[in-house]
Amino acid sequence: MSSLETKSRIFQALDAFSIEIPSWGFANTGTRFGKFAQAAAATNLEEKFADAGEVHRLTGATPTLALHVLWDLPNGVDDADTIKALEKKNGVRAGSINPNLFQDLEYKYGSICNPSAEVRKKATQHLLDSVEIGKAVGSAEVSLWIADGSNYPGTQSVRRRIGWMKDALAETHAALAPGQTMLVEYKPFEPAFYHTDIADWGMALELARSAGPQAKVLVDTGHHYQGTNIEQIVAWLIELNALGGFHFNDRKYADDDLTLGSIDPYQIFRIFAEIHAAHAGGGSFNPPAYMIDQSHNLKGKVEAMVQTVVTAQELYAKAALIDQAQLATLQDSCQLVEAEELFRGAFWTDVRPMLQEWRIQRGLPADPMAALRSGGYVERIAAERGAKNAVGQSSYA
Numbered sequence: 001m002s003s004l005e006t007k008s009r010i011f012q013a014l015d016a017f018s019i020e021i022p023s024w025g026f027a028n029t030g031t032r033f034g035k036f037a038q039a040a041a042a043t044n045l046e047e048k049f050a051d052a053g054e055v056h057r058l059t060g061a062t063p064t065l066a067l068h069v070l071w072d073l074p075n076g077v078d079d080a081d082t083i084k085a086l087e088k089k090n091g092v093r094a095g096s097i098n099p100n101l102f103q104d105l106e107y108k109y110g111s112i113c114n115p116s117a118e119v120r121k122k123a124t125q126h127l128l129d130s131v132e133i134g135k136a137v138g139s140a141e142v143s144l145w146i147a148d149g150s151n152y153p154g155t156q157s158v159r160r161r162i163g164w165m166k167d168a169l170a171e172t173h174a175a176l177a178p179g180q181t182m183l184v185e186y187k188p189f190e191p192a193f194y195h196t197d198i199a200d201w202g203m204a205l206e207l208a209r210s211a212g213p214q215a216k217v218l219v220d221t222g223h224h225y226q227g228t229n230i231e232q233i234v235a236w237l238i239e240l241n242a243l244g245g246f247h248f249n250d251r252k253y254a255d256d257d258l259t260l261g262s263i264d265p266y267q268i269f270r271i272f273a274e275i276h277a278a279h280a281g282g283g284s285f286n287p288p289a290y291m292i293d294q295s296h297n298l299k300g301k302v303e304a305m306v307q308t309v310v311t312a313q314e315l316y317a318k319a320a321l322i323d324q325a326q327l328a329t330l331q332d333s334c335q336l337v338e339a340e341e342l343f344r345g346a347f348w349t350d351v352r353p354m355l356q357e358w359r360i361q362r363g364l365p366a367d368p369m370a371a372l373r374s375g376g377y378v379e380r381i382a383a384e385r386g387a388k389n390a391v392g393q394s395s396y397a
């Protein structure tokens with residue numbers, strides 16, 4: 001394949017690649033041992049949209065902002081007009097709607113899996129409200145992470161909880177508008193430390209399928225036990241037409257929510273390789289929703305977000321370099337080393353010069369991070385928000 005053909009394929013891939021950023025990635029976050037407040041952190045929805053607008057202005061790849069209902073839309077659908085005004089002002093649209101079913105006191109023993117029918121009713125109503133918010137702001141995905149579980153063996157019935165969960169998800173699916181997708185996210189543990197009701201991809205798949213055709217599985221890269229072959233799970237979900245979206249981040253140990261590609265960039269490359277293979281495979285492959293889910297406890301939040309988007313573009317472009325037809329021939333003729341060298345060769349290719357050219361041709365800064373630094377945005381918001389963030393100290397106990 002000529003270099004010109006290669007470049008046009010990369011440019012096409014980049015034109016089609018956008019990744020959603022999480023509003024909570026701009027706010028002050030921490031661990032249970034403390035939170036290191038940053039002067040420039042976003043303290044309200046207006047500032048989160050402004051930061052998202054800056055990232056989109058610099059990268060051209062983040063047109064939507066994921067919203068967490070209780071953190072960003074305390075008034076529910078009544079906040080829709082506020083959202084519309086912020087979208088207009090900042091050039092970024094509302095993205096996936098993420099219900100909060102993990103912080104209310106009533107959810108101590110679970111939300112939609114709680115033995116109390118009254119608590120389940122309240123939790124289901126929050127899911128239905130989230131669906132209505134999605135309709136009101138015109139966003140495609142309602143993205144469900146259910147933190148429910150237990151901490152000690154014998155203290156809860158896993159099977160009764162499955163039944164209660166299916167009832168709530170069926171009711172939520174029935175409320176979806178055509179074109180709305182319900183994403184079911186799984187996580188093996190935390191905050192529950194004995195069993196989690198939606199702990200792996202198989203459970204999420206069964207729940208999505210039993211809920212209905214507009215329900216798909218969301219793969220958060222940080223939600224797997226060490227050693228799990230995540231790209232194999234992705235291949236299965238593609239095969240089953242059940243892959244709805246990703247929450248990208250990185251980790252060394254557990255759900256560390258570190259910046260994408262900071263620990264194991266080859267992991268994300270292998271996932272994108274499955275995606276490009278699906279695109280090349282023809283057939284009706286609906287690309288999943290690409291989303292970032294990180295908390296930036298130490299790095300500057302806008303810098304970390306720009307760094308993450310640029311890394312995602314680089315890894316998506318590298319994987320697009322793979323000649324899928326040639327790779328399939330080598331794989332099916334078991335030419336192992338040749339296949340691996342073609343696959344790995346793409347990963348080792350420095351695509352940054354091509355990305356710079358792609359950006360320049362689209363009127364974007366060749367180096368978004370350098371443009372962020374020279375533009376003074378972070379210094380400006382730090383000056384504006386510093387006083388508000390100074391008071392926000394919190395510690396574990």
Ligand code: LRH
Nearest residue numbers: 098145185220247255293
């Ligand atoms: C849970 C999770 C989920 C979000 C939260 C912020 O660990 O990945 O996607 O709701 O992080």
Ligand code: MN
Nearest residue numbers: 185220247293
């Ligand atoms: Mn997540």
